[in-house]
Amino acid sequence: MNIGQAAAATGVTAKRIRYYEQIGLIEPAGRTGSGYRHFDERDLHTLRFIQRARHLGFPMPKIANLLALWRDQNRSSADVKRLAKEHIAELEQKIAELQSMVDTLKHLAHQCSGDERPDCPIIAGFEGEQS
Amino acid sequence: MNIGQAAAATGVTAKRIRYYEQIGLIEPAGRTGSGYRHFDERDLHTLRFIQRARHLGFPMPKIANLLALWRDQNRSSADVKRLAKEHIAELEQKIAELQSMVDTLKHLAHQCSGDERPDCPIIAGFEGEQS
DNA sequence: GCTTGACCTTCCCATAAGGGGAAGGTTTAT
DNA sequence: ATAAACCTTCCCCTTATGGGAAGGTCAAGC
Structure with a gap:
């Protein structure tokens, strides 16, 4: 094939x-x-x-690890589970970062009138108040 | 400086x-x-x-847009808000993808004994049952 | 005045995980 | 026989920088 x-x-x-x-x-x-x-x-x-x-x-590096475990008939499921849990933790940390961005942005956007006037708390928020 | x-x-x-x-x-x-x-x-x-x-x-491209709006005294806050909302939507989609991965992985990991035996629903899950 | 170290400059290579496309060889179907 | 549809390798592109080399500059101390 x-x-x-x-x-x-x-x-x-x-x-x-x-x-x-x-x-x-x-x-x-x-x-x-x-x-x-x-x-x-x-x-x-x-x-x-x-x-x-x-x-x-x-x-990729973790996929390589998983492939090795997959092929290893003597693997322990604990090793697989540990890899999975590590990955879950990384994903959850990434989610938390993104969620924090969303929260901040939603807060700013909520205060923005969104009309034809130039005043905008979003732009103002980028200017300096917060870190 | x-x-x-x-x-x-x-x-x-x-x-x-x-x-x-x-x-x-x-x-x-x-x-x-x-x-x-x-x-x-x-x-x-x-x-x-x-x-x-x-x-x-x-x-970066959106930061460029934001900078242009920031400098534009005649901007409308609606434009800023639209940019922000677009970005929020993208972040939320990314969060949903990651969360879906987490959910699947947690489900698999929950079923894994995590001991010295090789049997592992996580590995098995990668093998084929699901898409 | 001279040296030394901490700056600065541009330039090139590397990242993760491939996609796009060129130049050219192969196979298959008509 | 020839054209379409494959396949091959090779090189450049992506994002948003970091690392480091080679070389010029500046400020301080002697």
Whole structure:
């Protein structure tokens, strides 16, 4: 199966498959005599795994860790859980930062008349009162 | 005032000040005879404005819009409010995505025993059941 | 006056995770 | 046989800077 078919079957673009191979996230794919990569079911399985981890926001290095654990029959689920919890904590911290921005902005926007006059607490808020 | 002092006074690193000048976000700073940039209070004011907008997560193009509105005495607060609301919507969408990841991960992690055994619903969840 | 250290300048490389597109080889279908 | 649809590698682009090199400048101390 060619890279295009593998891409269609997994939702991972051909570009990304090549990139994953280049950074060593996946094993170099087999090649035909003329240099085309070919993929089997096992490769597709791996690509789908990566795709799902990516959808959950894991960064590449952690996906590499997850792949290693996935392949390790002697893994302990504690290791997987620890990775997941670390990632949850990072996501939650990011959420908290964004939420704090939203709160500040909503507060400012609420005070803004939003009409044709130039006076605006939002602009004023950027000017200096707060840090 | 030199770039280092301007950086210390505003919290914007010298690197970033040069970058902002390069991309046209701020006016090119005045220069001494020997080529050093110099900054006055007005420049610092602008840098602090940028710094605060940045802390609220605005991307550079929108900061440029905000700066233009800030300088425009004939602005309408409606324009500022619209920009702010757009940004709030983007932040909230990002939060929703992250929260969805957190929810999924927490659900999986909750089912994971987290002990020395290899069985792990988290890994299994990445393998295929869900999209 | 000279040196030394702390500044400043521009320039180039790197980040994360690929996307876009060029130049050129291969395969498949008509 | 030829054209379309693949594939290959290669290089540049993205965001918003940080790091560091090579070299000019300025202020202080001797």
